[in-house]
Amino acid sequence: MSTSTYIYIFGENDTKIWGLTGRERLQRMLSSHQNIKLVNAVDTIPDTAPVLFLNANFLFDARVISAILGLEKKVVLNSNDDCPAAIRSDGNQAAPLLRNLNSSADHHHKFASLILPRIHLSDLNIDVQKNLKKKDPPYIFPISDSNRSLLENELFSGSYKGVTDLVTKWVWPVPAFWVTQLCVRHGWQPNHVTYASVVFAVLAGFAFWFGWFAIGLLMGWLMTFLDTVDGKLARVTVTSSRWGDILDHGLDIIHPPLWYLAWGVGLSTTATPISGLGILMVLMFIGYVGGRICEGIFHYWLAHFDMFIWEKLDSFNRLITARRNPNLILLTYGWLIDQPALGLLLVVIWHLISTAILGWRLLTGWRTKQTQGTLKSWLEDIDPARDRDLWAVKIFTRAPLHLTKPSAISVN
The missing domain is CATH 1.20.120.1760 (CDP-alcohol phosphotransferase transmembrane (TM) domain)
Structure with missing residues (x-):
């Protein structure tokens, strides 16, 4: 029996992309995955259980979520500007990580991820989308009011078969x-x-x-x-x-x-x-x-x-x-x-x-x-x-x- 991965979504962003906030979109995307548990408090996570922090300030490619859920190592997935988009660790480190995130809220580039190795999209094994007959680069895009239209266009274009x-x-x-x-x-x-x-x-x-x-x-x-x-x-x-x-x-x-x-x-x-x-x-x-x-x-x-x-x-x-x-x-x-x-x-x-x-x-x-x-x-x-x-x-x-x-x- 597979061990469940606990998911904690952090970050708040009211900007809606195609009618969904970053948090709402992540929740819908995760609903198609098995052996996961969404939690609202990190103290409910068992010490030895795998945990994945997801940043609701980003628009995630579904392939990225699948890829990082499939990892077995502890990592920080950084965006292009080195802001943490996802953090994979375990329950024992969940509370310290959350405190770290809170203390870095106003200067996220200083996020202290030295305890975990950092990776980028290029480090994930993501290739051809055979169901959509296309090959598009995986993405993690920052969500903001200023780029909402760009993201909606990108998401719509990405929904087409190649x-x-x-x-x-x-x-x-x-x-x-x-x-x-x-x-x-x-x-x-x-x-x-x-x-x-x-x-x-x-x-x-x-x-x-x-x-x-x-x-x-x-x-x-x-x-x-x-x-x-x-x-x-x-x-x-x-x-x-x-x-x-x-x-x-x-x-x-x-x-x-x-x-x-x-x-x-x-x-x-x-x-x-x-x-x-x-x-x-x-x-x-x-x-x-x-x-x-x-x-x-x-x-x-x-x-x-x-x-x-x-x-x-x-x-x-x-x-x-x-x-x-x-x-x-x-x-x-x-x-x-x-x-x-x-x-x-x-x-x-x-x-x-x-x-x-x-x-x-x-x-x-x-x-x-x-x-x-x-x-x-x-x-x-x-x-x-x-x-x-x-x-x-x-x-x-x-x-x-x-x-x-x-x-x-x-x-x-």
């Missing part, structure tokens, strides 16, 4: 930022946005079925936009639920082929019905399911990371591969030129081409693994700051944000 489709990457960010702010202001939860996206997905399907393509496309694009907003809202407010996650990802997998099927049925109500609809739908499902199977085999059998972050070619392919948003572009094009049947035909063809490419990449990955023994993501070999001149790095990573203004420690 490798995704061209609409999500370049069209949605600005309006999604505004709508996310609106949701935070009114207290709307990510699940509320997800429920709305489900409604629009169903409405789009019905509209396509009856041949109301313009209305269906409007509903469809609204659905895809809200699908972006709910994830960003969840990440910037550290709000998530198992049901919301299942609903969101389940909807993403199920609805696209049903939309294309409904579009095909809807063509029978137009002046240009499509012939051979049954064959087209079989080919579409083969392309859709085949692509997902290729991705799944690669992820679980070859590399244990997403196919689209293997090599730069795969990341560029993800921008346009046959997923919902690129396919919606094709359907919208067909409607705009008054040839909705052509739009569906392009979707089917693009599915088959994309799946053929994924199959080729899967075979290439298998051969590479046979000869090299393992596969590695191209993101592991780059530095987002150092390699900024590389086109792929500019597109799929973000430049680090540097904030050096210190925040005062107030231990209450």
Whole structure:
């Protein structure tokens, strides 16, 4: 049975980043961890128990908290200005450390951490975020009213997947930022946005079925936009639920082929019905399911990371591969030129081409693994700051944000 780590949050800061103070954000972030105990008084901590002090005057990268919780040694994690952001020790030293923090409140640069070794972010083993298909530098940013807007922008940008489709990457960010702010202001939860996206997905399907393509496309694009907003809202407010996650990802997998099927049925109500609809739908499902199977085999059998972050070619392919948003572009094009049947035909063809490419990449990955023994993501070999001149790095990573203004420690 693992020993619980006791967490004591010190520092007070009323500045809210996406509706949360530093203390509130830390509490939400810690709720996803096991074998921890939040305490309000250090005298309740057993002498031999591991303890982690966290400074609520800082905005923490979730990866930093996970990394320092995984350490077994006693350390002080300093920010760029040598202010203590986190201190890992044990219950026996908790009370002296708290007294030290209190005595250093007005001159935090003089914090007496000589009894513990000091480390910085570069000393932590933090690498590629495989779940978000990106590599961003870990961060600890000081929270203040003067940099609130910068931090909100940084946190929102950081909530995006690095490798995704061209609409999500370049069209949605600005309006999604505004709508996310609106949701935070009114207290709307990510699940509320997800429920709305489900409604629009169903409405789009019905509209396509009856041949109301313009209305269906409007509903469809609204659905895809809200699908972006709910994830960003969840990440910037550290709000998530198992049901919301299942609903969101389940909807993403199920609805696209049903939309294309409904579009095909809807063509029978137009002046240009499509012939051979049954064959087209079989080919579409083969392309859709085949692509997902290729991705799944690669992820679980070859590399244990997403196919689209293997090599730069795969990341560029993800921008346009046959997923919902690129396919919606094709359907919208067909409607705009008054040839909705052509739009569906392009979707089917693009599915088959994309799946053929994924199959080729899967075979290439298998051969590479046979000869090299393992596969590695191209993101592991780059530095987002150092390699900024590389086109792929500019597109799929973000430049680090540097904030050096210190925040005062107030231990209450």
